Amino acid sequence: WSALLTEASVNFPPENTTCLPMVVMWALWFFKNDKSKTWQANLRLISKFDTVEDFWALYNHIQLSSNLMSGCDYSLFKDGIEPMWEDEQNRRGGRWLITLSKQQRKADLDRFWLETLLCLVGEAFDDHSDDVCGAVINIRAKGDKIAIWTTDYENKEAITHIGRVYKERLGVPPKVIIGYQSHADTATKSGSTTKNKFVA
């Protein structure tokens, strides 16, 4: 059996099938809230992929976000960028934040997150996809959140384009306003809200 399995893994994928390549390598991370550890120690890399086939294999293998325990996150980031404010590519960046009501966990959460993943791996923001660092989903009892992180909160053109396309792809009604906040403001906020640098 072990010989067979080795043989199978060596020959998979078969040489003559084409794996649709992606523009960049992506890394999926998982965060589990363990209060005895630091925030960074609770963050784990799950795996990396750079083909469409490997994306679906991973997506189909892991729990849907709506099944995760409160306090957990998934993050999908470009390989080489850690899903934290401190990374060089995030330090001067920010996020388009989608805040969901408790009712939306059942109605919208999983499809919003899948659509977010597809926007990223499908380079949906044209030339401005270069500004994208990754995306995060926070499962929280007080209300779940999904965000796309970009690298430069001063890059108005990229941010407004990404926000417009993202809102449309999620099917957020025009009258619902989404906000973009810098990580610097998020990290130093004192109250429960961070001011928006941009809205879409």
Ligand code: MGP
């Ligand atoms: P959170 O997990 O992003 O949101 O941040 P949550 O749990 O909804 O809390 P709220 O404050 O937005 O209401 C929770 C806490 O995790 C933050 O206050 C930080 O202490 C820590 N944290 C979150 N992020 C994204 C980072 C990060 O990038 N770096 C570090 N060092 N800590 C972080």
